[in-house]
Amino acid sequence: RLLSGGAMSAFFNFEALVVALLLTICTCSYLRPRFSSYIDPKRKGFLGVFGKCAVIGDRCSPVVSALCVLTGAFVLFFRK
Secondary structure (H helix, E strand, C coil): CCCCCCCCCCCCCHHHHHHHHHHHHHHHHHHCCCCCCCCCCCCCCHHHHHHHHHHHHHHCHHHHHHHHHHHHHHHHHCCC
C-alpha cells in the first residue's frame, strides 16, 4: 500500500529496510563508547535492541562495512 506521497514505507520495501537496518547497526556501534549507559547489550526492552545492534556492528565490522559499500553503490547506480 502506498503512502500519500506515493512512496512506500521502509517496512514494506525490502531495500529501504536493509538500508535502515545497516544505518542502525553502524550508528549504534559508533555511539556505544560515548553513551555506554544507554546502549547496553544486557539491557532488556527497546533500548536493548540498540545494544545488540552495537554488538553486531563490533563483531561483524568487516561484513557490515562491505554491506554498506555495496548498498551505497546499489542506491547510487541501480536504484530508479
